[in-house]
Amino acid sequence: xTQTGIPYIFMRGGTSKGPYFNRADLPEDRDTLAEVxxxxxxxxxxxxxxxxxxxxxxxxxxxxxxxxxxxxAEVDYFFAQVSVTDRLVDFKPTCGNILSGxxxxxxxxxxxxxxxxxxxxxxxxxxxGARVVAKVQTPGGVLSYDGAAEIAGVPGAAAPIALNFMGVxxxxxxxxxxxxxxxxxxxxxxxxxxxxxxxxxxARAADFGLTGYETAAELDENKDFFAAMEAIRIQAGKKMxxxxxxxxxxxxxxxxxxxxxxGTIAARYFMPWNTHPSMAVTGSQCMASCxxxxxxxxxxxxxxxxxxxxxxxxxxxxGTIEVLVTFEKNNGFNLTSAGLLRTARKLADGHIYVPSxxxxxx
Numbered sequence: 315x316t317q318t319g320i321p322y323i324f325m326r327g328g329t330s331k332g333p334y335f336n337r338a339d340l341p342e343d344r345d346t347l348a349e350v351x352x353x354x355x356x357x358x359x360x361x362x363x364x365x366x367x368x369x370x371x372x373x374x375x376x377x378x379x380x381x382x383x384x385x386x387a388e389v390d391y392f393f394a395q396v397s398v399t400d401r402l403v404d405f406k407p408t409c410g411n412i413l414s415g416x417x418x419x420x421x422x423x424x425x426x427x428x429x430x431x432x433x434x435x436x437x438x439x440x441x442x443g444a445r446v447v448a449k450v451q452t453p454g455g456v457l458s459y460d461g462a463a464e465i466a467g468v469p470g471a472a473a474p475i476a477l478n479f480m481g482v483x484x485x486x487x488x489x490x491x492x493x494x495x496x497x498x499x500x501x502x503x504x505x506x507x508x509x510x511x512x513x514x515x516x517a518r519a520a521d522f523g524l525t526g527y528e529t530a531a532e533l534d535e536n537k538d539f540f541a542a543m544e545a546i547r548i549q550a551g552k553k554m555x556x557x558x559x560x561x562x563x564x565x566x567x568x569x570x571x572x573x574x575x576x577g578t579i580a581a582r583y584f585m586p587w588n589t590h591p592s593m594a595v596t597g598s599q600c601m602a603s604c605x606x607x608x609x610x611x612x613x614x615x616x617x618x619x620x621x622x623x624x625x626x627x628x629x630x631x632x633g634t635i636e637v638l639v640t641f642e643k644n645n646g647f648n649l650t651s652a653g654l655l656r657t658a659r660k661l662a663d664g665h666i667y668v669p670s671x672x673x674x675x676x
Contacts, residue, residue: 318675319665320354323419328411328656329467329592329632330372333666334419337380337392341673348394348403351376353668355396362398366666371585374398375412381425386445387438389420395563404563406486407512408439410595414475414656417448421457422660428452442485444511449476459659466633467592472657479599479652482511486564490649492554496609500546506610507554510603510649512596513565515550518611519582526571526580530589530631533582540587543567547586566594568601572615577627577634579605579616592632599652602626602637607647622650 320340322333333354341347352358355374356365367374378392391413395404417435420426426435433452438445451458451473461473483490487509497504505517519526522539533539547567551559559565563586571580583590583597590597605612605626606619619626623640640650 316670317667318670318673319667320350320675322663322666323422323660324366324662325415325419325658325660326468327377327413327415327658328465328595330375330409330411331368331661332373332375332377332412333366334377334379334415336423336425337378337390339676340378344405346673349672350668351394351396351403352401353672354666357396358399358401360399367396367398369398370591371395371398371588372411372591375409377412377416377419379416379420379423379425382438384438386436388436389416389425390438390440391416392440402561405441406562407564408441408444408596410477410479410511410599410654411656413437413439413446413448413595414477415658417450417475418457418459418658418660421450421452422663428455428457430455442482442511444482444485445480447478447480451475461657463655463657465655465657466630466635468657472659475656475658477595477654477656479511479654480650482599482652483649484509485511486513487554487556492556493550496607497611498550498553500549501542503542503546504611505546505550506604506612507550507565508600508604508607508610509554511599511652512594513554513556514568514597514600514604515547515565516568516570516601516604516611517546518615519569519571522569524569526569526582527574528582530591533589543584544586566597568597568604570601570605570612570615573627573629575629575634577629578619579612579626580629583630589631593628593630593635595654595656598628598635598637598654599639601628602639602652603647603649606639606641
């Protein structure tokens with residue numbers, strides 16, 4: 315055989331999509347694993363023509379699932395961000411949108427059995443150690459994708475999947491404010507460096523000469539902005555204790571502007587070398603926390619909710635995303651948990667084939 319077949323489920327999770335694998339069906343060696351994922355996605359071509367990717371960072375994501383040996387979790391979720399064109403695989407971050415499909419995929423794979431009309435699944439995000447409770451609709455003990463829940467960036471409606479994130483503060487760097495400051499300045503631009511579910515560098519759109527209401531396409535065309543942003547991100551990453559981040563997708567970058575469509579605040583999120591068409595689930599938690607924290611760069615851009623839990627509505631290029639944040643204000647802002655509503659849908663299943671010269675299989 316010149317190709318190796320690997321079982322997979324192809325799913326949309328939130329506003330992203332990609333292959334979901336059983337970790338046991340993949341190579342254990344990390345370098346070989348990266349080569350397999352590059353081949354499966356088709357990284358190295360802007361259209362991912364030789365794989366199942368679709369030429370965008372939100373469609374070149376991979377989920378790998380296994381039963382957890384953690385005392386708390388039932389399922390381990392190991393994430394990989396595969397680049398579109400550079401044949402790079404980043405195992406450092408996690409993805410909350412892809413996580414939306416972990417519960418249904420775990421049931422599809424037989425890792426979890428449905429329990430009643432709604433199945434609660436405890437998930438450990440292996441990359442960051444975050445703990446997430448997902449509530450999946452299983453009426454009559456049968457997994458269902460049909461429902462009336464709608465999320466911005468996805469056409470139509472589907473069954474709701476409630477996600478409650480815990481233990482997300484300092485998930486990558488070990489600190490809520492990795493630099494120790496509410497604000498830092500790089501190249502004359504004031505930013506807040508924060509780590510909640512995703513380490514981020516967040517700035518005001520106006521400080522880059524932007525409105526903060528630009529479309530994703532308009533921002534992607536602004537090469538001067540991206541050059542300035544990347545220079546700041548690299549400096550901030552080093553000060554956050556993350557080392558040289560030039561080839562890493564973390565920390566991510568975000569922009570704030572005053573809300574204009576009835577939300578809490580307008581936000582733009584970067585992945586980081588292009589603009590997210592909507593909003594990342596992990597990024598939304600970090601940006602909502604930044605908006606709620608006094609003294610950050612969000613100061614003066616919003617009417618800050620003072621009571622917990624607070625429903626923070628982030629306006630993004632495709633609509634809005636709501637983050638229900640539970641927090642305490644003892645000795646500053648202390649986040650307890652963040653909840654979001656997402657949807658997911660199984661698109662296909664079968665085998666992905668990669669050249670046997672890369673991996674001969676198990």
